[in-house]
Amino acid sequence: MAIPRAAQTQRRTRIQEEKQERILEAALDVFSARGFRGSTLDQIAEAAGMSKPNVLYYFRTKEAMHRQLIDRVLFTWLDPLKAFDADGKPESEIRSYIRRKLEMSRDFPRESRLFANEILQGAPHIEDELKGPLKELVDEKAQVIRAWAKAGKIAKCDPYHLIFSIWSTTQHYADFDVQVRAVLGHNLSGAGRFEDAARFLEDLFLRGLGIPKT
Amino acid sequence: MAIPRAAQTQRRTRIQEEKQERILEAALDVFSARGFRGSTLDQIAEAAGMSKPNVLYYFRTKEAMHRQLIDRVLFTWLDPLKAFDADGKPESEIRSYIRRKLEMSRDFPRESRLFANEILQGAPHIEDELKGPLKELVDEKAQVIRAWAKAGKIAKCDPYHLIFSIWSTTQHYADFDVQVRAVLGHNLSGAGRFEDAARFLEDLFLRGLGIPKT
DNA sequence: GATAATTTTGACCGGTTGGTAAAACATGAC
DNA sequence: GTCATGTTTTACCAACCGGTCAAAATTATC
Numbered sequence: 180m181a182i183p184r185a186a187q188t189q190r191r192t193r194i195q196e197e198k199q200e201r202i203l204e205a206a207l208d209v210f211s212a213r214g215f216r217g218s219t220l221d222q223i224a225e226a227a228g229m230s231k232p233n234v235l236y237y238f239r240t241k242e243a244m245h246r247q248l249i250d251r252v253l254f255t256w257l258d259p260l261k262a263f264d265a266d267g268k269p270e271s272e273i274r275s276y277i278r279r280k281l282e283m284s285r286d287f288p289r290e291s292r293l294f295a296n297e298i299l300q301g302a303p304h305i306e307d308e309l310k311g312p313l314k315e316l317v318d319e320k321a322q323v324i325r326a327w328a329k330a331g332k333i334a335k336c337d338p339y340h341l342i343f344s345i346w347s348t349t350q351h352y353a354d355f356d357v358q359v360r361a362v363l364g365h366n367l368s369g370a371g372r373f374e375d376a377a378r379f380l381e382d383l384f385l386r387g388l389g390i391p392k393t
Numbered sequence: 394m395a396i397p398r399a400a401q402t403q404r405r406t407r408i409q410e411e412k413q414e415r416i417l418e419a420a421l422d423v424f425s426a427r428g429f430r431g432s433t434l435d436q437i438a439e440a441a442g443m444s445k446p447n448v449l450y451y452f453r454t455k456e457a458m459h460r461q462l463i464d465r466v467l468f469t470w471l472d473p474l475k476a477f478d479a480d481g482k483p484e485s486e487i488r489s490y491i492r493r494k495l496e497m498s499r500d501f502p503r504e505s506r507l508f509a510n511e512i513l514q515g516a517p518h519i520e521d522e523l524k525g526p527l528k529e530l531v532d533e534k535a536q537v538i539r540a541w542a543k544a545g546k547i548a549k550c551d552p553y554h555l556i557f558s559i560w561s562t563t564q565h566y567a568d569f570d571v572q573v574r575a576v577l578g579h580n581l582s583g584a585g586r587f588e589d590a591a592r593f594l595e596d597l598f599l600r601g602l603g604i605p606k607t
Numbered sequence: 608g609a610t611a612a613t614t615t616t617g618a619c620c621g622g623t624t625g626g627t628a629a630a631a632c633a634t635g636a637c
Numbered sequence: 638g639t640c641a642t643g644t645t646t647t648a649c650c651a652a653c654c655g656g657t658c659a660a661a662a663t664t665a666t667c
Binding site: 216292306341363387 | 523
């Protein structure tokens, strides 16, 4: 009997894991491009190269897929901020944080858009995670920044809004990619775009925080 | 006979205009919160306080409503950038541009989210407007900024990425409102939020562009 | 108040949605 | 081979989708 759906079993075989991964990959494609409600199981199934009931064999509901994707992204998203080191030099810490976030926009634009879609629509599934783990981490790092300001290492500024501005400027290149491309035109939107953005943002934030370039 | 649908008639009566406005208001609510594909006519009709066929009497299709909303937003969105004056002082021009964009995020968050939703999902309806009018306007203002840099009035920087960073930082407070609120907590997300953000962003950009505070 | 134009509604339609049932199919252990 | 387990597919469902239609209700005109 078909009691043990793949999604329920504790031990997952190699095949199950591969198929689930293939489905999640397809779901990420679809969800990030069309939003949760705008996506259909048929689209995901087709993108994964299997039938709809087969997809539902591995994930009991559409929401289960989405939930798992969101959980992953949330975890990945916090990573660069965790690396933010209180004992490091402000210049290198901020510079590498910007760069890492920008790299994520370049390398994982679908994940960024999935997250943006979720937040835009009121974050119905992850409000708790935002108010819990995310807030705690940001609070912690805000203290670090505040300490730097007090020590005169960087200009006085609101640490929360600093973090927001780094988030928004870097994610902009993934979430608003279409607009960026349209404005820059094809000649400027290619390979050099990433380096241009990185240089600009590093200059803006370091100078904006009163950190002299070394 | 019911030949003259309200949407088609050239001269619109007072009542027709009022109803259409009421529908657009409701549609903005729904579209901005759930995206185009995630919204249903029933939701819009209910929000507008009328029956679905009645809504369709004033707008022939769901897309017609959305299109009109997008067109409006697009026009409104370009306004602050148009006001950017080549003959003004860089300090006051940039400062007031930031402030105006921030005010729009505060006063028209639904419009911002509608626009963000559209871009996020690949801007299927407005690619031409982005590549046309928007790009032209940005190109023009980029020249102004570049001239300021050449004249030594502001630090050398890529004008396009400067504009992107102002867009993203200011719109962040509308589009990612849920996240901002979650991180700041209720105590900090109230009335003072706007002024805090304005002060931070003005400091960041003016200092980042090497413009001394007056 | 009769009449014509406009507005509103309830009933309805074909297509699509997320999800199910059950049987067919594959796979591996013995 | 056979039998239990795990996988895939076909056929299907009720609910919902955007949109139509014709009749009813309202409003404007005289």
